[in-house]
Amino acid sequence: MTAPARPSTPDIAAVKAYLLDLQDRICAMLEAEEGGASFRTDEWTRAEGGGGRSRVLENGTVIEKGGVLFSHVHITQMPASATVHRPELAGCRAQALGVSLVIHPRNPYAPTSHANVRLFVAEREGQEPIWWFGGGFDLTPYYGNEDDCVHWHTVAKDLCAPFGDKVYQDYKRWCDTYFFLKHRNEPRGVGGLFYDDLNEWGADQCFAFMRAVGDGYIRAYQPILARRKNTPYGEREREFLLHRRGRYVEFNLVYDRGTLFGLQSGGRTESILMSLPNQVSWRYDWQPEAGTPEAELCEKYLVGRDWVSLS
Numbered sequence: 001m002t003a004p005a006r007p008s009t010p011d012i013a014a015v016k017a018y019l020l021d022l023q024d025r026i027c028a029m030l031e032a033e034e035g036g037a038s039f040r041t042d043e044w045t046r047a048e049g050g051g052g053r054s055r056v057l058e059n060g061t062v063i064e065k066g067g068v069l070f071s072h073v074h075i076t077q078m079p080a081s082a083t084v085h086r087p088e089l090a091g092c093r094a095q096a097l098g099v100s101l102v103i104h105p106r107n108p109y110a111p112t113s114h115a116n117v118r119l120f121v122a123e124r125e126g127q128e129p130i131w132w133f134g135g136g137f138d139l140t141p142y143y144g145n146e147d148d149c150v151h152w153h154t155v156a157k158d159l160c161a162p163f164g165d166k167v168y169q170d171y172k173r174w175c176d177t178y179f180f181l182k183h184r185n186e187p188r189g190v191g192g193l194f195y196d197d198l199n200e201w202g203a204d205q206c207f208a209f210m211r212a213v214g215d216g217y218i219r220a221y222q223p224i225l226a227r228r229k230n231t232p233y234g235e236r237e238r239e240f241l242l243h244r245r246g247r248y249v250e251f252n253l254v255y256d257r258g259t260l261f262g263l264q265s266g267g268r269t270e271s272i273l274m275s276l277p278n279q280v281s282w283r284y285d286w287q288p289e290a291g292t293p294e295a296e297l298c299e300k301y302l303v304g305r306d307w308v309s310l311s
Contacts, residue, residue: 069271
């Protein structure tokens with residue numbers, strides 16, 4: 001029988017149960033919006049220990065590519081991507097469990113969404129475990145819509161409110177800073193929440209915040225997808241969608257900590273790269289024409305605005 005978790009450390013079994021249920025609920029919400037196609041389920045294990053459950057939906061009417069991944073893996077030695085900011089973890093063994101997802105709708109007026117919630121527990125013989133929670137969610141529109149951005153950030157602010165007056169502003173700012181393409185000098189989207197290394201509130205409160213973020217993603221994204229999935233569009237909008245998806249791919253392959261951690265820790269490549277869209281394009285030095293909706297995206301939306309103040 002597994003010994004009960006100490007009060008000072010998270011209850012891994014409870015976190016795992018929540019994450020599996022969250023994956024189920026997110027997939028159910030997305031399938032309801034899709035109205036036909038279902039997620040393919042792929043269960044896998046790792047030789048080093050642990051495994052996961054990948055769910056992928058491709059070529060749907062609404063969702064062109066969507067992946068919702070649960071994983072709970074055991075790591076014998078923390079990879080460089082984890083120890084560069086936390087050198088005290090070098091040589092530790094660890095457990096990492098979480099849900100991560102990226103949804104790429106087919107319609108250019110329906111934004112891409114990303115979310116993840118995770119727990120790391122690092123251990124060394126004779127020492128107390130080092131644990132922390134991390135995650136968040138962010139939105140990447142291709143054609144801007146103020147109502148969508150205000151709704152997204154209002155949900156984010158409301159879920160943060162019980163945890164402190166500054167939590168939303170701090171984690172919004174961190175999101176704006178993290179999801180930024182330095183080589184393009186532009187944000188990936190309109191932000192949301194991002195947090196990492198969270199343990200100062202204690203295990204129970206940190207786990208409660210994980211649940212608030214995971215449940216908040218569903219409340220934030222479902223109404224936006226429902227409103228935009230049937231918006232009429234043409235070849236022009238579709239070409240711009242594929243062009244802007246290139247920025248998304250660049251961030252995931254160059255900067256994303258989760259991608260680097262997964263690959264460096266010997267993770268399952270198909271699951272790690274499930275966030276990449278099936279179709280994308282790069283056009284050499286292409287710039288949108290002034291005064292067009294395509295130009296408005298960069299001028300009005302990709303600027304780190306205070307969206308909640310517009311509500």
